[in-house]
Amino acid sequence: MAPRKLAAGNWKMNGTLAALAEIDRLLADHPAPGCEVLICPPATLIHPMAARSQGRIAVGGQDCHAKTSGAHTGDIAAAQLRDAGSSHVILGHSERRTDHAETDEQVRAKAAAAHEAGLVAVICVGETEVQRDAGQTLDVISAQLAGSVPDGATAANTVIAYEPVWAIGTGRTPTSDQIAEVHALMRERLSARLGDGADFALLYGGSVKPGNAAEIFAIPHVNGALVGGASLKAEDFGPIIAALSAA
């Protein structure tokens, strides 16, 4: 099985009901994309987006709790995301690792909870600029993968997104060689640890735009993208979907 191709959008803390018009535009402009398309909106939009897209675009959460229920004000359980219409959940995004001090161990527990609820976990890893400048990138990625990916991960229930922290929302991207180096390492580590590691979809994320998408999708072991800002508008996300479809 070859890794599936996935164009994933992370709307972060952006969008109200009016933004669902972008879903209508995407569906109209790309009625039969040659890749999977996923959008992870704020939790308030999961159910209406799932209803609006009628299964033609997958919908996901941006975080879940490791527990199934209980006294955790403000949190969402994986089964609740699923109940609202999610098929995926982003976990361990660097903004959550920073804003909420999430550790690899917590991300691993959340991913196991997501799997238990039948969700695909999109697990994020990535080095800071200080770590890259210190030559620690491969060690950081290796440690995050080892710590954040649960033993029950398979190519069917897990996607890995490499997102250099310094490339997120900055307009800066690594060179193709830098992305290739990290993606080759991730493929090797997943294959060494998990039976179907060669089949995992590996996404790149960090300032992916219509203008650089084709070049990024040509890099070995890049099976798609996790897109932030450029996923908010159909006129930007559409060309990225088209570039991945053609890759």
Ligand SMILES: O=C[C@H](O)COP(=O)(O)O
């Ligand atoms: O999850 C998405 C990433 O943080 C990338 O965001 P960006 O495309 O706005 O740089």
